[in-house]
Amino acid sequence: MYQYDWSVISRNMDVFIEGALKTIEISALAILIAIPIGIIFGMGRISKNVIFRLISSIYVEIIRGVPLLVLLIWIFFVLGQFLKLGSYWGAIWGLAIFAGAFIAEIVRSGIQGVPKGQMEAARSLGMSHAKAMTHIILPQAFRRVLPPLASQFIMLIKDSSLVSVIAATELTLNAKNLVATSFRSIEVWTFVALIYFIMTFSLSLIIRYFEKRLSKSEA
């Protein structure tokens, strides 16, 4: 019969906290890079410029078709040879390039979801295509993309556990190492699951708050 010993958690709390903070840091930096990538390629997917549209489609399709785990390892070993990424930046760029493709699709559907009459009305008032995009279409697309964007952010926090394979320090890697020395896998992994849940659930509460505030201003 397995004897539970939960003291492994309290004795190693610093390891969990350090890991959780690194997870947040890596996820936050990855999101900050992924958002501009997503906006640029999302607009590229519906651009009139054939080359821009082609490049964007290739990027999105390739990334959507490759598992994140494989992508991370590929970026670390292949790109890492030329770019001296290291595991920390390799992890951040890997997550950002991965999430960027999904954000691009969210941005594309958000823009395409704005009724065609909005662009026509803006253009009929003398706005250029770029001005109409900036002042009329994107603000409406932004409201539409918030919910799917929120689930993408939550996915990214969870996906960040995979970067342990390229030895980037974060919660999952710290937990693996702790299990290797303490042999307390049930206690450690239960607690790690709880920490991930707390992080993602807090984020979803924060996003829900912002969504409510936005919808209030419109009603």
Next chain:
Amino acid sequence: MISIKNVNKSFGAHHVLTDVSLEVPKSNVVALIGPSGAGKSTLIRTINALEPINNGEIIVDGISIHDKKTDINKARLNIGFVFQSFNLFPFLTALENVTISPMKVKGLSKEEAEKRGKELLISLGLGDKFDSYPSRLSGGQQQRVAIARALAMDPQVMLFDEPTSALDPEMVTEVLDAIRKLAKEGMTMVVVTHEMGFAKEICDEIVFMADGKIVERAAPEKFFTNPDTQRAQDFLSKVLNH
């Protein structure tokens, strides 16, 4: 003011506009009427280049609209457009809908744009709706905001594409009154409409279209009592006898 010369437009083999020519002198009001699918909406949308044309020429206030060298954004400042489905910006208040383009396109200050915007909304009977979002306005109120939004750019010409077709019957009058007022002020206008009484009352000329062509042009009195073409007689017997 508006000069349309031999305009053709087709989607593949389907001719939407066939050799359409039309002159609208300054301060004239022209009604485009005809059965659905006649090309009325397409024609009015080509006047501010919301629809491209295959060939021909459209000149508004001296500017060739479909010429590649024309700065279409600048040309459109002269042409107000009112849509059947209003197309107000739902995330902006009534006043913001009216002021956004004067600010972002003409570079007016917020104060200038709001002063003019409030005047326009008040003149259209919307003095108590400045801060209302479109979702809180009735169809008639939304369409009047849309008219104010177009007028805020101080256009020389106003185009109305079935401005009352999406409205409940009791709201048609308030929108027609707004257009009637513009006609009295001497605005040059083209109106696609199914409101025959209104067309008869305020228009200088009726342009009857069918199958992508202008079939008949006449003064309202003449057109509604004694149209020349069989096509127009058939159309009128259908829309007037019920």
